[in-house]
Amino acid sequence: MARPPANVAPGQIREQIIVAALHLFTQRGYFNTSVPDMARTAQVSVGSIYHHFKDKEDVARALYLSLMEGMQAELSLIAATHATARDRCRAVIAMLFQLTESSREAMDFMLYAKHKEFLPGERPVCSSLPFETMRDFVQQGMDQGEIRRMDVMVASACLFGGALRLITARLDGVLAEPLPDRLDAVWECAWRSIAA
Amino acid sequence: MARPPANVAPGQIREQIIVAALHLFTQRGYFNTSVPDMARTAQVSVGSIYHHFKDKEDVARALYLSLMEGMQAELSLIAATHATARDRCRAVIAMLFQLTESSREAMDFMLYAKHKEFLPGERPVCSSLPFETMRDFVQQGMDQGEIRRMDVMVASACLFGGALRLITARLDGVLAEPLPDRLDAVWECAWRSIAA
DNA sequence: CTATTATGAACGAACGATCATTCGAAACAA
DNA sequence: TTGTTTCGAATGATCGTTCGTTCATAATAG
Incomplete structure (x- = not known):
């Protein structure tokens, strides 16, 4: 059995394709992105994409699940390093704000893409594992x-709603300043709204 | 210039097309809806759609602008009938909740469609007139x-973020109860978060 | 070692299906 | 009649996907 060429790391092509897909999907949207577009951006051939993925939808699914997994890992880390709901929820918002600044495209695709339009099988973001974990913190x-x-549900919406709204504004270019600059102000409002 | 046929009200065909478009766009999404689909649902011919609208995008734009106009009218009414920011903002959330229950598809398309993917010219929802008006109330x-x-921006996000999040949950089917049932609870949290 | 074979990753032209759009004719109102 | 509205088959472009081929490398034989 032949092993993959030594001059490229294993899984590197897959990664190139996924990164290109994230870029194009957030920039123009899934349906405005053709497979040849993805091939060009990833600097691979169309055939190569179909060698690594079942179809176009499969690329989007792999991207989505990978991002969700990363997010869930962040939440697990927060659960492990913070004891109170207050500390945990504040850390969640801080993490979301930082991620938005450092991986703007990932946040955009994860939170605000209309997944049900091109990933019919997946559940809505609202009922994904990360969002359920956040509700667990609140519970x-x-x-x-x-x-x-x-x-x-009401408590979670009120606690995280402001932060998520601000993230939307930031992604839409309506908010000029980096989100972490607003963390203290948002957190004070958020916690005040539901604190005992 | 011939007047429209007497057996159909003027503008009725346009309305049929727009209603069909709203239904299909929210159900399957803009890109999963073909013009023949729209013709079939609206019970008109493809040619008729192109007689009343420049192209497919033009249908979506007319729909979007019409919904935005209706929303702005509601906000103007609220501004005229309520004096304090507290009363106004509570009325806004109550109105959004009612509208979500009575015109679920309209709210879905207005708030959560990715307009920039099929209406490149329009500004993001965040910076639309209704959202600016809501920020004016807060200011x-x-x-x-x-x-x-x-x-x-922070205050507006915190005040309306919880309600908007709950609307998302409701539209995604994650929240079973009608939104107005949660109005008091949401409002208490929302106002508490930013009240002087 | 060298020569040969086997493997599967990468390629991209070509295919078939679907889509938005057009247009000439029919229907209807004035 | 004349001008407008409706119709839907035809058009041309685009897209996702397929598939025969190339080629670098690993495995094997001598």
Whole structure:
């Protein structure tokens, strides 16, 4: 059995394709991006894309799942390094803000792409594992008495809604300043809205 | 110049096409909807669509602008019938919640379609007139001392972010109960977060 | 070692399907 | 009649996908 050529790292082509797809999908959208576009940007051939992925949709799915996995890893890290709901939720917002600045395209695609239009099988972002984990943080904070008793969905929406809205504004170019500059102000409002 | 046929009201065909487009765009998305699809759903011919609209994009634009106009009218009404920022903003959220229940597809298309992918000319929703009006409400509330002094964008995001997040959840089917049932709870959190 | 064969990654022209759009004719109103 | 609206088959362009081929490398034989 022949091994892949030694002059390129294994999985590197896949990575090139996924990175190119992320760039094009966020810039022009999934449906405005052709497979030849992806091949050109990734500097590989069309055939190579179909060698590594089942079809165009499969590229988008691999990208989406990979981003979701990364996000979930960040949340697990936060859960492991912070004890209270307050600390955890603040860390979540700080992380989201930083990620938006450092990986703007990833955040854009993960949070605001209309996945159901090109990934019919996947569940809506709202009910993805990361968002469920964030609601868990809130639920536990309510159980511990840190957060007022109320519907978990309402509490989560109010706690994270402001931050997510600001991320949208930033991604749309409506907010000029880096998000971390607004962390303290947003957090004060967010926590005040649901704190016991 | 011939007047339109007497057996159909003037502008009715246009309306049929726009309604069909709204239905299909929210159900499958703009790019998964073909012009023949629109013709079939609107019960008109393909040629008729091109008689009333320049092209497919023009249908989407007419739909979008019409929805935006309706939203702005609602906001103007609120501005005229409520004096304080507190009353105005609460009325805005109540209106958004009601509209989501009564015109789910309209809200979905207006707030969460990726317009820039098929309406390259239009500005992002964030910087549309309705959203600017909502920020104006907040700014005036800050000038009047009702709302704590802070960045207007941050305050607006925190005040409306929770409600908008809940609307997303509702549209995604993650929230089972009608939004108006949650109005009091959401409003208490929202106002608490920025009230002076 | 060298020569030969086997493997599968990479390629891109070509294919078939689908789409937005056009246009000439028919239908209808005035 | 004349001008407008409606129709849907035809057009041309574009897209996702396929597939025969090339070629570098690994495995094997001598």
